[in-house]
Amino acid sequence: MPSSNITDPARPDPVPFAVPLGDPAGIGPEITAKSWVMREARGLPPFFAVGDIAALRAVWLGPVQLIETPAQAAAVFPDALPVLQVGDSHPVTPGTPTQDGALTAFQSLEVAVGLARQGSAAGIVTAPVGKEQLYGVGFTHPGQTEFIAERCGVSAHNAVMMLAGPSLKVVPITIHIPLADVSAALTVDLIRARALTTAKGLQRNFGIARPRLAVAGLNPHAGENGALGREEVDVIRPAVEQLRAEGLDIVGPLSPDGMFHARARETYDAALCMYHDQALIPIKTLNFDEGVNITLGLPIVRTSPDHGTAFGIAGTDSANPGAMMAALRMAAESARARLAHG
Ligand SMILES: NC(=O)C1=CN([C@@H]2O[C@H](COP(=O)(O)OP(=O)(O)OC[C@H]3O[C@@H](n4cnc5c(N)ncnc54)[C@H](O)[C@@H]3O)[C@@H](O)[C@H]2O)C=CC1
Numbered sequence: 001m002p003s004s005n006i007t008d009p010a011r012p013d014p015v016p017f018a019v020p021l022g023d024p025a026g027i028g029p030e031i032t033a034k035s036w037v038m039r040e041a042r043g044l045p046p047f048f049a050v051g052d053i054a055a056l057r058a059v060w061l062g063p064v065q066l067i068e069t070p071a072q073a074a075a076v077f078p079d080a081l082p083v084l085q086v087g088d089s090h091p092v093t094p095g096t097p098t099q100d101g102a103l104t105a106f107q108s109l110e111v112a113v114g115l116a117r118q119g120s121a122a123g124i125v126t127a128p129v130g131k132e133q134l135y136g137v138g139f140t141h142p143g144q145t146e147f148i149a150e151r152c153g154v155s156a157h158n159a160v161m162m163l164a165g166p167s168l169k170v171v172p173i174t175i176h177i178p179l180a181d182v183s184a185a186l187t188v189d190l191i192r193a194r195a196l197t198t199a200k201g202l203q204r205n206f207g208i209a210r211p212r213l214a215v216a217g218l219n220p221h222a223g224e225n226g227a228l229g230r231e232e233v234d235v236i237r238p239a240v241e242q243l244r245a246e247g248l249d250i251v252g253p254l255s256p257d258g259m260f261h262a263r264a265r266e267t268y269d270a271a272l273c274m275y276h277d278q279a280l281i282p283i284k285t286l287n288f289d290e291g292v293n294i295t296l297g298l299p300i301v302r303t304s305p306d307h308g309t310a311f312g313i314a315g316t317d318s319a320n321p322g323a324m325m326a327a328l329r330m331a332a333e334s335a336r337a338r339l340a341h342g
C-alpha cells in the first residue's frame, strides 16, 4: 500500500488531502469552505472536498469547481475549492439532517478512504458526521475511526483515537460505548494495545523519540488501592507494569482529577484515559477551537476536527474553522513526519 506522500518527487503537484464533507446539514461544509479561504494565510496543504456540492452551495457563495479525479485538485486549488461529487445531488437545509445526507456522508467517507489507500490522496481529513444519522442508514461501526481501520485492514483494538491540541494529547481506551459497559471492556490486552500504538504513533506522527505516557485510573483517587473500586488493582496497574517491563516510559494509574493541571501536563506526552469523556472533557476545555482527532495505527493519515456537526448553528455563518484548519495542518505535518521517520 502506498504511504501518504505529499512530496513525491516523481509528481509535479503535491498530492492533495481528501476532505469528506461529513453530514451535509452540519457545519462540515462551512468549515471546509472557510479553511479554503484561509489556505494561504494559514499555510494549509492542498485539499479537495468529497461529497455533495449542494452542501457547499447551501452555505457558501465562494468559488467551487467540480473535479473528476484527485489529480486535478492541485491545479484548481489556488483559485477554487475542488469538489469530487459523490452520488446524486440532494437539497440541503443546514441544521436539518436527512437520510439522503447521511448516505452521502457514508459514501463520501468510503470514497475518501479508498483514494488515500491507493495514494491518490495524501490522507483524509474528515468533517463531522452525525453518528445517530449514520446508524440510521446502516453504518454498523461505532465511529469513523473503526470504519477507517477496518477498511485499512487494522483491528479496532490497534487503531487509536487520539485528541491532540497545543496543551494536551489524550487517548480514550474505550471509545463510543455506554458508560455502564466501560468497566467490563477494560482489559490488560486492550490497554496494552492502545498504549503500544500510542507510543509508536507519537514517534511516527509527531517525531517524539521517547514518548512519555500517563495512565488515568477509572475510580475516584485511582481507587485508593481497591477501597473505591477494583479496576486499578485488577487491570490498569498490571497493564502499566507489563508495559513498563516492555520498555515503555509509562506511569499510572494516576488520580484522574489531578493529572490535567498545567504542571502535571508537562510530565507526559499523552494521557491514556479509561473512557470517552474522561479524555475529551479536558482537551475540549483547553483546546476546543484547535483540537484535532487523529487516528494512530493506520497505514494512511487521518485527522478530523475535535468537534461534531453542531446542527444548532449550521447555516448561521458562525462556525469557527479553527479545529478544521488545525486538522489540515496536522495531517500535512503527520505525512511529513511519516516520510522522515518511516
Ligand atoms: N468527528 C466527528 O464526526 C464527531 C461527530 N460528532 C457528532 O456531532 C453531533 C453533535 O454532537 P455534539 O455533542 O452536540 O457536539 P458538537 O461538537 O457538534 O457541538 C457542541 C457545542 O459546540 C458548538 N460547536 C461545535 N463546533 C463548533 C465550531 N466549529 N464553531 C463554533 N461552535 C461549535 C456547538 O454549536 C455546540 O454548542 C452528534 O451527532 C455526534 O455524533 C461529535 C463529535 C465528533
Ligand SMILES: NCC(=O)COP(=O)(O)O
Binding pocket: 142, 143, 144, 145, 146, 280, 293, 304
Ligand atoms: N467524540 C469523538 C468522535 O465522535 C469522533 O469519532 P470518529 O467518528 O472520528 O470515530
